Amino acid sequence: MSWFRRVFLSSIGKKFWMGVTGVLLCLFIAFHLTANLVFFLGKEAYNGLSASLEKIPILPLLEVGLFALFGLHILLGIVLYFDNRSSRDRYAVYGTKLGGFGTWASKNMIWTGAIVLIYLGIHVRRFVFSEVPELNGHADYHGLNFEVFSSTLYALWYIFGVAVLAVHISHGFQSAFRSLGVNHPVYTPFLEWLSAAAAVVVGVGFASIPIYVLIKGA
C-alpha cells in the first residue's frame, strides 16, 4: 500500500485527519469566541479589534486555510458516514448495554454537523458578505450585530445553530483526541470533562450576543 493510501485513505488515516482538523477547528472556535466576547467591552474595543484583524497581512491566506480546514473536515465526515453506513446492518431491536456511554451526540455527529454547516452558510452570508454600517467613517461591526440580530427569527435560528454546534463539540472535542491516539487513565477523563465544559462555554458564549441584542432591542 502506498504511503499516500496508508496516510490518507486507510480507515485510521481518515480518522487521524478527522482528529487533526477537529482539533484545529476547535482552536479556531476558541479564537472566534474570544473575539466575539470583546463585544461586551463596548463599541470602541470591538470595532478596534475588528479593524486590526482586517489589517493582518496574511489574512487571505488564513481565510483560505480555514476554508480548506472546514472543507476537509466536512469531506471526511461524509466519507466516514457512508463507509460506516455500508458496514452495518439493521437490528430489529438495538440498545445500549448497561455501563455504555454511547451518547446521542456521539451517534449523530453527521446530522449535528449538517445543521452546523447550514447554519455556517447563512452565518457567513450575514456577517462576512454583508454591508457593514459605518460610524464616523469607520466600519461599525458592533452595530452590525444589532442590525443582524434585530430580526428575532434570525437571532433564534442563530441560537439554535450554536446550540447544535455545542452538541457537536461535546462529543467531537474529546473524540478528536481519541482519534489522534490519545488515551490515558488520567488525562482522558479530564479531556471528557473539558469537552463537556467546552460545549457549554461555546453554546452560552456565542448565544450571549443575540440574547443580549434581543433583550436590549425589546
Next chain:
Amino acid sequence: MKLTLKVWRQSGPKEKGRLVAYVLDDVSPDQSFLEMLDDLNRVLVLKGEEPVVFEHDCREGICGCCGLMINGQAHGPVRGTTVCQLHMRNFKDGDTIVIEPWRAKGFPVIKDLMVDRSAFDRIIEAGGYVSVNTGGIPDANAIPIRKEDADLAMDAAACIGCGACVASCPNASAMLFVGAKISQYALLPQGQVERVARALNMVAAMDREGFGNCSNVAECEASCPKLITLSNIQRMYREHVKASWKYAPREAREAAG
C-alpha cells in the same frame, strides 16, 4: 418461568429472514441462555420443525462462538459475560426476548443465528502472530518484561474474538478486536520484530473486510465479554500512524496490498 422468544429465522445466506415467536413455558432460572435455546430446539424437534441454528462450543466463556444479540444488547444484559455464561435468572417471568444474529457486512448470516466470522481469521492471518525459532521451550523468565506491560498485554490478549464489538458498534467497526490483537504484541518484546508490518497489514485486512470506522461511541467496550478497553483502539492508532509515516518494509507494503 414463561418466556416469549422472538428468534431470527433465516434458512440461508441469501434467503430473507424474519423474527418468529415461540413460547417456552418451563424455563428454569438456573439454566444458561444456551440451555434454554437447547430446550427450545428439543421442543421444535419433537414437533417435527427445524431447530434454531446457533453457534456454541466451550460453554465456559472462552471460545467466543456464542455471540447473540439479545434484546439489542450483544451477549445480553450482563456486563462482561458471554451468552453461554448468561443465566436465565437475569430475565423475568413473562418477558419477551428478541434474539438476533450479529449484523454487519463483515459478518454475513449463514443460517438463523449463526454468522460467518471468518473475516476475523483473515485479519489474524494478516499479522496476528509472532515468528519464533523452533526448539526447546524457552524459559518463562528469560526475557524481562515490565509488570505494567505484561498486565496490559494480558488484558488485550483476553479477547476471544467473539465479534460483540462489531455487533454492538453503530458503525460495525472491528477496531476493538484489531486494537486488542495489535496491542497484545506491540506491548511485548516478542512482538517487536514484526511490529511495523503487523500494524499495516492487520489494519489493511480490516479495511478490506468492510468493517466500519470507530467514532468513539464506546458501545464495544460496554458489550465486550472480556472487558477489553477502548485504550487498545488508541494504541492501534498510534501503532498504525507511526508505521504509516515510516518507510515500511517492502514485504509489509506488498502484503498490505
